[in-house]
Amino acid sequence: MERKLLPGKPHPLGATVTSQGTNFAIYSENATRVTVCFFDDDGKQTDCVDLKETTAFVWHGLVKDIKPGQRYGYRVDGPWDPANGHRFNPAKLLVDPYAEAIAGEPDHKGPIYPYDVMSGDDMKKDEQDSAAYTPKSVVVDGHFDWGNDCPPETPIAESIIYEMHVRGFSKRNPDIPEKLRGTYAGLAHESSIAYLRKLGVTAVELLPVHHFIDEGHLADRGLHDYWGYNTLGYFAPMARYSSSGDDGQQVVEFKEMVKALHAAGIEVILDVVYNHTCEGNEKGPMLSFKGVDNSVYYRTVQDSPQHYMDYTGTGNTLNVYHPQVLKLLMDSLRYWVTEMHVDGFRFDLASTLARELHDVNKLGAFFDTIHQDPTLADVKLIAEPWDVGEGGYQVGNFPVLWAEWNGKYRDTVRRFWKGDNGVLSDFAYRICGSSDLYQGDGRKPSASINFITAHDGFTLCDLVSYNEKHNEANGDNNTDGADNNDSWNMGAEGPTDDENVNNLRERQTRNFLTTLLLSQGVPMIAGGDEFARSQMGNNNCYCQDNELTWYDWNLDEPRKRLHDFTAQLIQLRKDHPNLHRRKFFQDSQIRGSVVRDVTWFGTDGNELSEEVWNEPWSKSVAVMFNGKTLNQMDEDGQKIVDDSFLIIFNASDQGVEYTLPDPPSKSPWRQVLDTENIADPFAESETHDKAIVGGRAIRVYSDSVESVAKSASKQRPARTI
Numbered sequence: 087m088e089r090k091l092l093p094g095k096p097h098p099l100g101a102t103v104t105s106q107g108t109n110f111a112i113y114s115e116n117a118t119r120v121t122v123c124f125f126d127d128d129g130k131q132t133d134c135v136d137l138k139e140t141t142a143f144v145w146h147g148l149v150k151d152i153k154p155g156q157r158y159g160y161r162v163d164g165p166w167d168p169a170n171g172h173r174f175n176p177a178k179l180l181v182d183p184y185a186e187a188i189a190g191e192p193d194h195k196g197p198i199y200p201y202d203v204m205s206g207d208d209m210k211k212d213e214q215d216s217a218a219y220t221p222k223s224v225v226v227d228g229h230f231d232w233g234n235d236c237p238p239e240t241p242i243a244e245s246i247i248y249e250m251h252v253r254g255f256s257k258r259n260p261d262i263p264e265k266l267r268g269t270y271a272g273l274a275h276e277s278s279i280a281y282l283r284k285l286g287v288t289a290v291e292l293l294p295v296h297h298f299i300d301e302g303h304l305a306d307r308g309l310h311d312y313w314g315y316n317t318l319g320y321f322a323p324m325a326r327y328s329s330s331g332d333d334g335q336q337v338v339e340f341k342e343m344v345k346a347l348h349a350a351g352i353e354v355i356l357d358v359v360y361n362h363t364c365e366g367n368e369k370g371p372m373l374s375f376k377g378v379d380n381s382v383y384y385r386t387v388q389d390s391p392q393h394y395m396d397y398t399g400t401g402n403t404l405n406v407y408h409p410q411v412l413k414l415l416m417d418s419l420r421y422w423v424t425e426m427h428v429d430g431f432r433f434d435l436a437s438t439l440a441r442e443l444h445d446v447n448k449l450g451a452f453f454d455t456i457h458q459d460p461t462l463a464d465v466k467l468i469a470e471p472w473d474v475g476e477g478g479y480q481v482g483n484f485p486v487l488w489a490e491w492n493g494k495y496r497d498t499v500r501r502f503w504k505g506d507n508g509v510l511s512d513f514a515y516r517i518c519g520s521s522d523l524y525q526g527d528g529r530k531p532s533a534s535i536n537f538i539t540a541h542d543g544f545t546l547c548d549l550v551s552y553n554e555k556h557n558e559a560n561g562d563n564n565t566d567g568a569d570n571n572d573s574w575n576m577g578a579e580g581p582t583d584d585e586n587v588n589n590l591r592e593r594q595t596r597n598f599l600t601t602l603l604l605s606q607g608v609p610m611i612a613g614g615d616e617f618a619r620s621q622m623g624n625n626n627c628y629c630q631d632n633e634l635t636w637y638d639w640n641l642d643e644p645r646k647r648l649h650d651f652t653a654q655l656i657q658l659r660k661d662h663p664n665l666h667r668r669k670f671f672q673d674s675q676i677r678g679s680v681v682r683d684v685t686w687f688g689t690d691g692n693e694l695s696e697e698v699w700n701e702p703w704s705k706s707v708a709v710m711f712n713g714k715t716l717n718q719m720d721e722d723g724q725k726i727v728d729d730s731f732l733i734i735f736n737a738s739d740q741g742v743e744y745t746l747p748d749p750p751s752k753s754p755w756r757q758v759l760d761t762e763n764i765a766d767p768f769a770e771s772e773t774h775d776k777a778i779v780g781g782r783a784i785r786v787y788s789d790s791v792e793s794v795a796k797s798a799s800k801q802r803p804a805r806t807i
């Protein structure tokens with residue numbers, strides 16, 4: 087079949103449907119020929135068209151009568167010169183870097199590698215056609231009826247983030263039709279929505295949904311990439327999570343999911359992987375960027391361009407320093423906000439994006455570009471502030487518009503409740519919003535994304551159940567995953583029938599969740615921690631797409647009890663702006679006198695002495711958050727006044743008697759939470775001058791005042807998209 091070709095336009099990049107057909111545009115500086123090829127639903131190549139026009143290195147043309155649903159790919163010719171970073175090979179079919187949908191899986195046993203695999207010589211070109219073994223790009227019609235979609239626009243200071251996996255969350259939910267389980271539609275199902283609303287979270291942070299592939303070594307073992315940090319396409323939602331096929335309907339299904347979550351008042355944050363791709367190093371497959379223009383899209387070693395700079399531990403690093411790659415990332419971000427209506431992004435290994443030459447530069451081009459972009463000005467930007475390169479650990483060093491995963495919070499809180507010596511002072515900084523990390527550059531407590539567990543590492547259940555990792559199922563002889571987890575099994579490794587051990591584990595879990603949700607900053611809960619989801623000690627489940635990682639919805643009494651506890655704890659936080667302050671603690675002037683907004687107390691009811699702060703054995707402390715000193719106004723201009731809270735943390739094994747300090751108001755302290763109380767931890771009771779706080783427990787007291795300005799109850803204007 088001979089296709090009619092018109093000159094078309096160089097922008098936008100990708101495949102754009104018009105009244106005449108589809109415009110194709112792809113960027114390649116060093117190519118000598120670019121061909122777009124078309125395929126039927128069975129993967130058979132039907133015809134190809136050379137793109138004749140080039141404008142500023144963009145190859146483009148409008149192909150008549152190409153309609154949505156059409157599968158296509160590129161063949162790009164140019165120099166085969168690996169020694170100088172060029173690896174053009176027209177025998178290898180390439181996915182469009184701007185593809186909005188991708189169909190099919192790569193076959194690693196097929197000739198998807200650009201070099202002679204048999205010899206292992208990556209300088210020797212392989213001429214075998216890869217088309218039958220590679221995924222195909224799909225032309226997409228982006229029209230969608232968003233109706234009255236209104237993003238919730240929850241201020242980040244009021245956010246409660248739930249990190250979750252699209253597939254794992256609903257895969258075993260019996261209340262969802264089987265076809266929809268593990269899909270975008272499964273997450274949008276009324277059962278899923280009802281659960282998230284009852285729990286009380288304000289945002290879901292989805293593990294990567296950009297289209298990714300399985301790594302070859304996992305395929306050889308019969309395993310699958312589960313987490314998704316192996317990106318092939320930055321515009322395409324992962325087809326594996328679609329219940330409606332891979333011919334472009336995955337785009338519609340994703341939009342329907344976002345629309346349903348927004349209707350329930352829940353924001354959608356994407357975990358995005360802009361630091362590397364699935365193509366690996368010089369021995370990796372050629373599926374897209376490597377064949378489109380290797381020296382443009384990847385950072386190569388300056389003195390040896392045959393090899394790749396690797397700040398990610400995956401074999402390659404995207405060349406964000408190049409204007410076209412920077413444009414690719416910005417176009418992708420804007421696409422997901424404007425076309426897919428997502429509310430924010432968590433950037434994997436974000437330090438890599440700040441490396442202009444070698445050193446991390448927080449004022450690098452990537453951040454400068456984001457900061458001036460009006461489309462991204464109102465979305466949530468969260469950094470994982472480290473990579474594996476030298477100087478990559480950058481907690482506390484990102485620019486002012488960014489929040490960060492606070493790895494120091496995680497480590498300190500784990501060590502405190504494990505009972506380590508000498509962490510009390512650092513623990514105090516962490517639960518007060520980590521002012522030592524974020525206050526100096528103009529940021530606020532909301533810059534700290536507090537977490538104790540995440541997808542990478544132990545679940546909370548496993549954190550209190552295992553001393554050692556148990557990753558044998560991954561096939562690497564238990565050598566993968568972190569060795570130092572700051573975990574404690576309470577005296578038995580893994581599941582046990584010992585009632586005392588199980589009671590202590592349950593109490594420690596409540597301690598962790600209470601600490602997380604009563605700390606200043608923004609809490610992030612790892613999905614399933616609220617009902618003790620276990621991975622049986624595996625702390626690196628990146629390749630376990632099975633019942634080891636899928637959420638088990640058959641809750642026994644202890645797991646249901648923990649879920650209800652978490653939901654009540656979330657509601658307590660949401661009800662009180664004193665527990666999610668927008669500013670760091672700073673003493674206030676009231677009627678001419680200084681009023682302390684945060685005070686630390688020892689067991690005698692007096693302020694904690696410097697001597698106790700510095701003692702390595704100090705494992706118990708009380709802190710008071712003064713609700714009269716918020717220095718905040720509500721949306722009607724009224725001063726916000728809230729309850730004060732006295733929180734006593736006791737990480738020692740023995741109970742500790744505390745003399746309670748006087749409350750800031752005339753109202754007496756009332757006990758509102760005791761993590762030692764299994765049956766009814768939120769039972770309220772009046773208190774006296776003294777209280778005995780049990781070993782490994784938290785007590786929370788409140789003085790009741792009339793709260794002004796319910797923090798999250800008012801409708802906010804919609805973001806312009």
